[in-house]
Amino acid sequence: MNRLNIRFASAEHRDFFLRMMSEARKNDCYHQSFFYVMGIAPETRANIRQMFDFKQDCIKPEGMHGGWQTSGTVRVCRLAFNLWNGYTEPEHSNAYSPEDLFCCEFAPYFMEGMKIRYPEYCRELPPARKQAEPAR
Secondary structure, eight states, X not given: XXXXXXXXXXXXXXXXXXXXXXXXXXXXXHHHHHHHHHTSSHHHHHTHHHHEETTTTEEOGGGGGOTTOOHHHHHHHHHHHHHHHOOOOGGGGGGGSHHHHSSSTTHHHHHHHHHHHOTTTXXXXXXXOOOOOOOO
């Protein structure tokens, strides 16, 4: 991942991401996208150990029900979990749809997380060519 091209929401977001990547077992697109997305909100940064088990190197779905969660942080966690391994909660599978996840202030940063996880698909498109006016 070329970190120079990734936009962070704040200096705290960037610092959290770098710190978590130094603690992570692997430096791959799964860990990078997970910690990038989890770092977007101050609340998810503060509660990362309720959401990720560093010893087992896995997500902790039970953290989704913490009393600190808000509608925005639940969206952050849902996207991060889904980018990690495709996780969805069976009883809330519709809550993982783009309509539900992306209708919040974090959407631009969610897109950055998608770019980190799927760099082979999230490439820059060439500039659009000017199209001729249709004949009348």
